[in-house]
Amino acid sequence: MNYWLFKSEPDEFGIDDLAACKRERWDGIRNYQARNLLRDQVAVGDQVLIYHSSCKKVGVAGVARVVAAAYPDPLQFDPDSQYFDPKSSPDNPRWISVDITFVEKFPNVLPLARIKAAPLLADMVLVKQGRLSIQPVQPDEWQVILEMVRQFG
DNA sequence: GCCAACGTTGGC
DNA sequence: GCCAACGTTGGC
Numbered sequence: 586m587n588y589w590l591f592k593s594e595p596d597e598f599g600i601d602d603l604a605a606c607k608r609e610r611w612d613g614i615r616n617y618q619a620r621n622l623l624r625d626q627v628a629v630g631d632q633v634l635i636y637h638s639s640c641k642k643v644g645v646a647g648v649a650r651v652v653a654a655a656y657p658d659p660l661q662f663d664p665d666s667q668y669f670d671p672k673s674s675p676d677n678p679r680w681i682s683v684d685i686t687f688v689e690k691f692p693n694v695l696p697l698a699r700i701k702a703a704p705l706l707a708d709m710v711l712v713k714q715g716r717l718s719i720q721p722v723q724p725d726e727w728q729v730i731l732e733m734v735r736q737f738g
Numbered sequence: 739g740c741c742a743a744c745g746t747t748g749g750c
Numbered sequence: 751g752c753c754a755a756c757g758t759t760g761g762c
Contacts, residue, residue, distance in 0.1 A: 592760095616745075639760055697761075716744060716759055739762105746757075 588722040590634040590711060600635050600646040603687045612658045612682045613668045619719035623681040624655045633685055637694060644696040653684035691734050705729045
């Protein structure tokens with residue numbers, strides 16, 4: 586089983602929305618590095634940190650679990666969607682979705698500033714390559730994050 | 739709102 | 751295939 590971090594803007598879709606709907610298609614990913622991870626590595630049963638970006642409380646907000654592995658993102662075929670891609674086709678889809686389900690909402694969002702300040706998390710992709718929207722998380726990093734949440738919350 | 743970092747596009 | 755121009759992300 587692998588660990589991941591998915592970014593979302595809580596104004597669009599955050600941990601509370603996930604808790605309310607229980608299961609959600611993670612769509613609209615339009616970055617090749619993130620796409621490749623979704624397509625090749627994200628598997629059913631993997632665990633996911635839900636990260637809130639571009640908002641007041643930037644940081645890790647909770648946990649989700651993967652319930653459906655890679656399949657074509659339907660929005661790429663929808664001309665009315667902002668994620669429509671005219672260069673993609675059902676025969677050869679370019680963009681990938683997975684489904685996740687709600688697991689846990691943290692009592693408090695673990696702030697990015699705390700993550701950046703933690704020596705044990707200095708090698709996190711979040712710290713080193715902040716812009717990637719689907720990121721691998723190492724098992725030891727996962728443990729450190731959850732321990733920090735326990736102390737912070 | 740600013741701006742640094744980084745990804746994508748397109749001319750050559 | 752290089753690289754300049756441009757667009758986007760996302761923290762602050």
